[in-house]
Amino acid sequence: MQTGDKIMKDVLVIGAGKIGGAIAAMLADTGDYKVAVVDRSSEQLANIDHHPAISTAPLDITDEATLQAALKGKFAVLSAAPFHLTGKIAEAALKGQVHYLDLTEDVASTRKIEALAQNAERAFIPQCGLAPGFISIVASDLASRFDSLDSVRMRVGALPQYPSNALNYNLTWSTDGLINEYIEPCDAIVEGKQVSVPAMEEREEFSLDGVTYEAFNTSGGLGTLAKTLEGKVRTMNYRTIRYPGHQAIIKALLNDFNLKNRRDVLKDLFENALPATMQDVIVIFATVCGWREGRYLQETYANKIYAGMFAGRKMSAIQITTAAGIATILDLLAHGRLSAKGFVRQEEIALADFLSNRFGKVYDPDLMRMRQAG
Numbered sequence: 001m002q003t004g005d006k007i008m009k010d011v012l013v014i015g016a017g018k019i020g021g022a023i024a025a026m027l028a029d030t031g032d033y034k035v036a037v038v039d040r041s042s043e044q045l046a047n048i049d050h051h052p053a054i055s056t057a058p059l060d061i062t063d064e065a066t067l068q069a070a071l072k073g074k075f076a077v078l079s080a081a082p083f084h085l086t087g088k089i090a091e092a093a094l095k096g097q098v099h100y101l102d103l104t105e106d107v108a109s110t111r112k113i114e115a116l117a118q119n120a121e122r123a124f125i126p127q128c129g130l131a132p133g134f135i136s137i138v139a140s141d142l143a144s145r146f147d148s149l150d151s152v153r154m155r156v157g158a159l160p161q162y163p164s165n166a167l168n169y170n171l172t173w174s175t176d177g178l179i180n181e182y183i184e185p186c187d188a189i190v191e192g193k194q195v196s197v198p199a200m201e202e203r204e205e206f207s208l209d210g211v212t213y214e215a216f217n218t219s220g221g222l223g224t225l226a227k228t229l230e231g232k233v234r235t236m237n238y239r240t241i242r243y244p245g246h247q248a249i250i251k252a253l254l255n256d257f258n259l260k261n262r263r264d265v266l267k268d269l270f271e272n273a274l275p276a277t278m279q280d281v282i283v284i285f286a287t288v289c290g291w292r293e294g295r296y297l298q299e300t301y302a303n304k305i306y307a308g309m310f311a312g313r314k315m316s317a318i319q320i321t322t323a324a325g326i327a328t329i330l331d332l333l334a335h336g337r338l339s340a341k342g343f344v345r346q347e348e349i350a351l352a353d354f355l356s357n358r359f360g361k362v363y364d365p366d367l368m369r370m371r372q373a374g
Helices: 018-030 042-046 064-071 083-096 107-119 134-143 175-183 225-229 246-256 263-273 317-334 351-356 365-373
Strands: 009-014 033-039 054-058 076-079 099-102 123-125 148-160 186-190 193-197 204-208 211-217 235-242 280-292 295-306 308-310 313-315
Touching: 009 018, 018 033, 018 054, 018 308, 018 317, 033 042, 042 054, 064 083, 076 083, 076 317, 083 099, 083 107, 083 123, 083 175, 099 107, 099 317, 107 123, 123 317, 134 148, 134 225, 134 280, 134 295, 134 351, 148 211, 148 225, 175 246, 175 263, 186 225, 204 280, 211 246, 225 235, 246 263, 280 317, 295 317, 308 317, 313 317, 317 351
Parallel strands: 009 033, 009 076, 033 054, 076 099, 099 123, 148 235
Antiparallel strands: 148 280, 186 193, 186 235, 204 211, 211 235, 280 295, 308 313
């Protein structure tokens, strides 16, 4: 699409939930993207912001012909759909020769996308959110500062600012994704080798800015970084951050009540007993230890990001960070800063490029404080 002397990139966003809506608003607000949002739910589509650069349409992505028609002529497709649908969308992108980006935390889905991308003429970039996503970019940047590595520890949490229940938690994003992280096996590196470790284990506590947190294994957060650093680091792991007490209750639900084998019951419980909140905070904490010039040293990245205003609307912290993550990578791709074909790992993206991008700047704590005040 061309407006005056400006050529707008046509993109398709699949999924009209809170994250899909935030992505559309961010991209449309720049004037550089024309965004078509599709979802099988007319109710969800009705909640998408009205904007001259945003269009909406009902679409069942299991209908291959309809999906192919929606992809025709698009620069890229951005999947904000549930993880179990990403493989079908990636297959359609490959057939339609459209760049593909997603937010999945699902390990099996990412492996399928990597296989599809081997001979692709367009870029396939999964895991473009916060974790996996930005946290891998940060960890890779920290690791690059060492001559040799000892440990890489990545910790991320999406938390309520005002916890008020026994779980010290409110729903902030996809319930299906949350349950998947709590149940599926987790990648890690132990003594230099990539291994699988159980979710919800290896609990630890730490403090940041005077607040005590717990962290424990969850699935998907390492992304492809485990494969990239295998044999180059002694130990590496990813753990989700929560307020103390959360892990013990969740483990009782999963194991003692056997809800890990009754995901529909667990989902119903979460969605009807845990209120959602827009008043959240993202906690990011990554630490790398290793040797540089003969000295054993540590480098740490720590950040907190709060809900605030973006693209003229109030967004939760998880909306801001997740939508900005995939929008940044789309922007870098559109401006020729990333490989335009084949499989692209998050750790291949330069942190400096990410943070200097107009969307990636939301990860600047000073900027976000100003947004929150506004």
